[in-house]
Amino acid sequence: MKAPSTHLPDDSQAVLDAHLESEYKWGFEVALEEELAPKGLSEEIIEYIWHKKGEPPFMLDFRMRAYRAWKTMKEPHWLNAHYDPIDYQDAYYYASPKSLSEKQPKSLDEIDPEIKRMFERLGIPLEEQAVLAGVAVDAVLDSVSVATTYKERLAKMGIIFCSMSEALQNYPDLVKKYLGTVVPYNDNFFAALNSAVFSDGSFVYVPKGVRCPLELSTYFRINARKTGQFERTLIIADEGAYVSYLEGCTAPARSEHQLHAAVVELVALPGSYIKYSTIQNWFPGDKEGRGGVLNFVTKRGIAYENAKISWTQLETGAAITWKYPSVILKGDNSVGEFYSVAVTNRYQQADTGTKMIHIGKNTRSRIVSKGISAGKSNNTYRGLVQILPSAENARNFSQCDSLLIGSECGAHTFPYIETKNPTAIVEHEATTSRIGEEILFYCNQRGIPTQEAVELIINGYCQEVLAQMPLEFAVEARKLLAISLEGSVG
Amino acid sequence: MLEIRNLHVSVEGKPILKGLSLSIQPGEIHALMGPNGAGKSTLAVVLAGKEGYEVTEGEILFDGQDLLSLGPEERSHAGVFLAFQYPVEIPGVSMVQFLRAALNAHRAARGQDPIDTAELMRLLREKAALLKLDPAFLTRSVNEGFSGGERKRAEIFQMAVLNPRLAILDETDSGLDIDALRIVAEAVMNLRRPDNAFLVITHYHRILQYLVPNFVHILADGRIVRTGGPELALELEAKGYEPFLSPVV
Numbered sequence: 001m002k003a004p005s006t007h008l009p010d011d012s013q014a015v016l017d018a019h020l021e022s023e024y025k026w027g028f029e030v031a032l033e034e035e036l037a038p039k040g041l042s043e044e045i046i047e048y049i050w051h052k053k054g055e056p057p058f059m060l061d062f063r064m065r066a067y068r069a070w071k072t073m074k075e076p077h078w079l080n081a082h083y084d085p086i087d088y089q090d091a092y093y094y095a096s097p098k099s100l101s102e103k104q105p106k107s108l109d110e111i112d113p114e115i116k117r118m119f120e121r122l123g124i125p126l127e128e129q130a131v132l133a134g135v136a137v138d139a140v141l142d143s144v145s146v147a148t149t150y151k152e153r154l155a156k157m158g159i160i161f162c163s164m165s166e167a168l169q170n171y172p173d174l175v176k177k178y179l180g181t182v183v184p185y186n187d188n189f190f191a192a193l194n195s196a197v198f199s200d201g202s203f204v205y206v207p208k209g210v211r212c213p214l215e216l217s218t219y220f221r222i223n224a225r226k227t228g229q230f231e232r233t234l235i236i237a238d239e240g241a242y243v244s245y246l247e248g249c250t251a252p253a254r255s256e257h258q259l260h261a262a263v264v265e266l267v268a269l270p271g272s273y274i275k276y277s278t279i280q281n282w283f284p285g286d287k288e289g290r291g292g293v294l295n296f297v298t299k300r301g302i303a304y305e306n307a308k309i310s311w312t313q314l315e316t317g318a319a320i321t322w323k324y325p326s327v328i329l330k331g332d333n334s335v336g337e338f339y340s341v342a343v344t345n346r347y348q349q350a351d352t353g354t355k356m357i358h359i360g361k362n363t364r365s366r367i368v369s370k371g372i373s374a375g376k377s378n379n380t381y382r383g384l385v386q387i388l389p390s391a392e393n394a395r396n397f398s399q400c401d402s403l404l405i406g407s408e409c410g411a412h413t414f415p416y417i418e419t420k421n422p423t424a425i426v427e428h429e430a431t432t433s434r435i436g437e438e439i440l441f442y443c444n445q446r447g448i449p450t451q452e453a454v455e456l457i458i459n460g461y462c463q464e465v466l467a468q469m470p471l472e473f474a475v476e477a478r479k480l481l482a483i484s485l486e487g488s489v490g
Numbered sequence: 491m492l493e494i495r496n497l498h499v500s501v502e503g504k505p506i507l508k509g510l511s512l513s514i515q516p517g518e519i520h521a522l523m524g525p526n527g528a529g530k531s532t533l534a535v536v537l538a539g540k541e542g543y544e545v546t547e548g549e550i551l552f553d554g555q556d557l558l559s560l561g562p563e564e565r566s567h568a569g570v571f572l573a574f575q576y577p578v579e580i581p582g583v584s585m586v587q588f589l590r591a592a593l594n595a596h597r598a599a600r601g602q603d604p605i606d607t608a609e610l611m612r613l614l615r616e617k618a619a620l621l622k623l624d625p626a627f628l629t630r631s632v633n634e635g636f637s638g639g640e641r642k643r644a645e646i647f648q649m650a651v652l653n654p655r656l657a658i659l660d661e662t663d664s665g666l667d668i669d670a671l672r673i674v675a676e677a678v679m680n681l682r683r684p685d686n687a688f689l690v691i692t693h694y695h696r697i698l699q700y701l702v703p704n705f706v707h708i709l710a711d712g713r714i715v716r717t718g719g720p721e722l723a724l725e726l727e728a729k730g731y732e733p734f735l736s737p738v739v
Contacts, residue, residue, distance in 0.1 A: 438578050442580075444562035445538050445571075445574075449563050449595060456588070460582025460631065461581060463582035
């Protein structure tokens with residue numbers, strides 16, 4: 001037996017070390033020939049992208065306005081995380097595997113077998129028969145959408161699920177009507193950059209009264225070197241419609257940072273319900289904190305009368321996460337929800353949370369945020385609940401919990417509450433806990449080994465959030481949680 | 491089955507147990523009594539394998555095996571159970587999930603497959619009934635929002651499920667009302683077998699009216715200063731610890 005100490009039990013420390021040595025399992029790179037736009041960013045490059053993609057004229061205007069707005073903006077450094085200023089001229093803004101860009105594949109059979117194999121290694125089947133589980137997949141590799149499975153079955157119900165490029169070709173009016181209405185082109189530095197240069201993403205439209213029978217799923221993957229990924233997602237649920245959308249992300253392990261600046265816009269028309277779930281597993285950087293994805297993402301939804309938007313996220317990856325999925329509760333009786341588990345390990349830094357903007361009467365919002373910090377990481381919750389004067393009887397409930405593993409990590413909570421209507425009720429609860437020796441000893445005493453005990457405790461801690469995810473996604477989320485925190489016991 | 495020989499234990503350099511010896515045979519109930527700070531709970535957690543307790547001298551054999559060389563979960567697999575004085579909460583983890591993990595760890599250690607769900611639920615319901623616990627308690631998070639009495643009952647419930655060979659009850663009777671005390675004591679008696687044994691740590695005689703011990707030990711200043719039969723507990727209740735505190739010659 002050992003002398004008493006406040007440090008980890010020896011075996012836990014060994015498991016922790018083993019994990020810190022362990023590698024990011026999705027860090028492989030596939031040698032694909034890439035077609036790249038010239039390096040750097042200029043009006044010419046934007047025109048190149050617009051031209052390359054054969055987009056309608058309004059898009060050039062949208063992109064140019066965004067680019068000009070971006071040039072006047074400053075890279076944000078107010079977040080509770082540090083990154084060196086990014087050299088935007090030293091990156092490629094358009095990368096496409098050559099086999100995709102030379103000839104758009106018409107069917108899955110035409111897709112480069114190398115690309116198919118890569119997605120298989122990621123566990124993302126592109127074959128329709130493998131999608132019988134009820135998930136329709138749109139896979140975005142670097143900047144180009146690879147395949148959208150299950151399209152026909154959805155089309156019969158009037159549901160559009162395709163890449164943003166295809167939507168711009170086939171449904172330009174729908175895109176024009178809604179693009180930039182939730183996240184304006186000049187919303188913030190990274191949203192403006194995205195609006196200027198985005199090359200693909202997913203587009204969903206669910207018509208009036210239709211309940212989408214499948215989980216729609218997009219898989220994002222950064223493969224090429226020195227490319228940013230700027231995907232753009234637009235989801236529209238027409239009156240009374242319902243859709244559940246899943247998003248997953250990985251990237252190869254690289255020693256330099258990769259920028260991921262996505263924009264997601266959700267439009268929930270009266271009486272509709274959009275459920276958006278994310279499992280974010282971008283490369284977090286190596287054990288010395290080198291490399292990793294800078295995940296600077298703008299996600300926002302607008303909910304009209306009686307509509308509901310629910311964000312659920314599991315954030316385990318990225319060197320830095322800067323992300324606040326938000327809901328504008330515009331219509332009366334609209335509902336916004338945010339369920340989040342953010343895990344940081346090693347040198348990861350996460351500054352994430354949500355904004356709930358109450359405009360309509362009787363609007364409701366619920367925030368459940370679970371932060372888990374391990375290693376030398378920093379995990380910040382930053383949330384805004386804003387009740388505007390028009391929002392009679394608005395209600396918000398926020399629960400922000402932090403769980404610390406080990407003694408070198410940090411957890412921070414910045415809840416901002418602005419209430420301009422006296423009928424509002426806003427509740428905020430917060431807890432901080434640590435996986436301590438007492439609870440581990442209790443589990444050990446019952447025969448449960450330390451590693452398994454940690455998984456059990458973490459799963460219990462995240463239960464409320466994971467319960468919001470579609471079943472199969474939740475299973476994946478549990479596995480990912482276990483891997484992300486393997487051995488990081490304290 | 492348990493042989494503790496000349497056990498010396500220090501915490502943060504401070505000696506707590508100072509040459510404790512104790513021998514427990516299968517089928518026996520031993521009561522361990524003593525004033526606050528005598529080292530009763532220290533003995534309990536040292537037997538269970540908690541970190542932070544330095545054994546400076548002596549040995550503990552469990553079925554002839556060196557207990558001190560085993561990790562806490564291995565001791566559990568070997569059949570050592572500790573009913574905690576202050577059980578911790580595990581938010582979000584139901585009693586079913588928790589005991590499934592515990593049972594499967596025990597089964598894995600014996601080379602058995604995981605328990606199937608129907609069998610698990612049958613076992614848990616049966617043992618919950620033994621402790622007169624509402625089956626709804628199985629789906630509640632471990633110890634979360636439980637009253638002091640419920641926690642103690644839940645400990646004995648877990649003991650019943652894991653079916654240990656040596657159970658250490660660390661002040662399980664504290665905080666129980668008369669009815670709960672009887673339920674717990676009857677459940678323990680129900681679990682008695684010729685091949686298992688109980689070490690009951692307590693301040694009070696009343697639990698020993700139900701769990702009649704073969705031996706009562708008085709622990710003072712890190713040593714067992716007196717061992718007797720059940721009547722010793724009564725004597726203690728009448729006289730207090732004072733007469734026993736000067737070392738017995």
